[in-house]
Amino acid sequence: MLAVDQLILEVAGITEGAEPAAATILITEDPSGDLLAAALATGAEVVFCDADYTRSQAAAQRGARVIGDTRLDIALAGSTGTAVAIGRAPKSLARLDYVARSIAGAGFSEVQLVLGGNNKHLSRTMNTTLEESFENVAASRGRGKFRCLVASVPRNVTYTPREANGFVAIGGVFSGPKEDRGGAALRAALPSESVEFGRFLDLGCGNGSVSRGIAGACATDSDADAVLSARAIGIDATWDDAGSRFPDGAFDTIALNPPFHDGTAVDATLVQHLLDAAVRLLAPGGVLYLVHNSHLRYRGEVERRFSTVEQLHRDATFTVLRAS
Numbered sequence: 001m002l003a004v005d006q007l008i009l010e011v012a013g014i015t016e017g018a019e020p021a022a023a024t025i026l027i028t029e030d031p032s033g034d035l036l037a038a039a040l041a042t043g044a045e046v047v048f049c050d051a052d053y054t055r056s057q058a059a060a061q062r063g064a065r066v067i068g069d070t071r072l073d074i075a076l077a078g079s080t081g082t083a084v085a086i087g088r089a090p091k092s093l094a095r096l097d098y099v100a101r102s103i104a105g106a107g108f109s110e111v112q113l114v115l116g117g118n119n120k121h122l123s124r125t126m127n128t129t130l131e132e133s134f135e136n137v138a139a140s141r142g143r144g145k146f147r148c149l150v151a152s153v154p155r156n157v158t159y160t161p162r163e164a165n166g167f168v169a170i171g172g173v174f175s176g177p178k179e180d181r182g183g184a185a186l187r188a189a190l191p192s193e194s195v196e197f198g199r200f201l202d203l204g205c206g207n208g209s210v211s212r213g214i215a216g217a218c219a220t221d222s223d224a225d226a227v228l229s230a231r232a233i234g235i236d237a238t239w240d241d242a243g244s245r246f247p248d249g250a251f252d253t254i255a256l257n258p259p260f261h262d263g264t265a266v267d268a269t270l271v272q273h274l275l276d277a278a279v280r281l282l283a284p285g286g287v288l289y290l291v292h293n294s295h296l297r298y299r300g301e302v303e304r305r306f307s308t309v310e311q312l313h314r315d316a317t318f319t320v321l322r323a324s
Helices: 003-012 034-040 053-061 072-076 093-104 124-131 181-189 224-232 270-281 299-303
Strands: 024-029 045-048 082-088 110-118 134-139 146-154 162-164 167-169 200-203 218-221 236-239 251-256 282-293 309-314 318-323
Touching (some): 003 082, 003 110, 024 034, 024 093, 034 045, 034 082, 045 053, 082 093, 093 110, 093 124, 093 146, 124 134, 124 146, 167 224, 181 251, 181 282, 181 309, 181 318, 200 270, 251 270, 270 282, 299 309
Parallel strands (some): 024 045, 024 082, 082 110, 200 218, 200 251, 218 236, 251 282
Antiparallel strands (some): 134 146, 282 318, 309 318
16 A cells, blocks of 8 residues: 555554545545455445546445546535545645535534645645634644645635636646647647538547537546536536446547646656547547647657548647547
């Protein structure tokens, strides 16, 4: 077990074989799966609040109640009894605020929130954000590079999504309530007449900035916050793993603005799974439009999967490719 997960469990008082620390254990973010395993071993009710689709499916198979693509504050409303919430500290303050407000306002008679992370990624601003939802907020003693933020005594709070520029941002959706620059570059490179798209998919839709306003567009993302944000502006978005709910050859046009961060680290391999999905989902003669950061070597990955690749736009920051 990773040291950060071990620390989270110890601070939260969750020990295998011991009495549960609370009647309900909420898991907010669990990349390793170790927090889930430890929580299930206590015999308490386990509610999995992680936004990631793949991790959530694994949690459901192991017997946890999964919140999934329902707003967290709505899903938890009316909760009773005692609870402890554990997880990795999110990199986004917006996600932190969403989680904190949803848990604090759920109605538990007693609740403690324990979030662990690397010292260099924890900040005083996180404490301030938590203090808006909880009366008591403090940092645990550190262990090596890690420590936890601990919050208790919930305030009477509610969660309201951020809205601006025609967008709705729920939780930690990338770019918040605005069009991100990569998405803008991709949208500008698409045909001007939507009739040319045929069946259109926004693969990894984020807040919906690429597919917004395209009649009949479908969208998908593995992040529940993104799916909820896209749906909030009227886009038909599914929560799944790289369009896994769609049949082969279902689309004539796919737009892809892929992530390149795994947590706080750059990971240029994240595009590979999405490109494989695009190959599967495109009908014969279909077209992929892809935007990527210009310093990342994505073109070779595209050329390994498509016979024709054309550069439509390139500047110091973004490159847009058309592949068929």
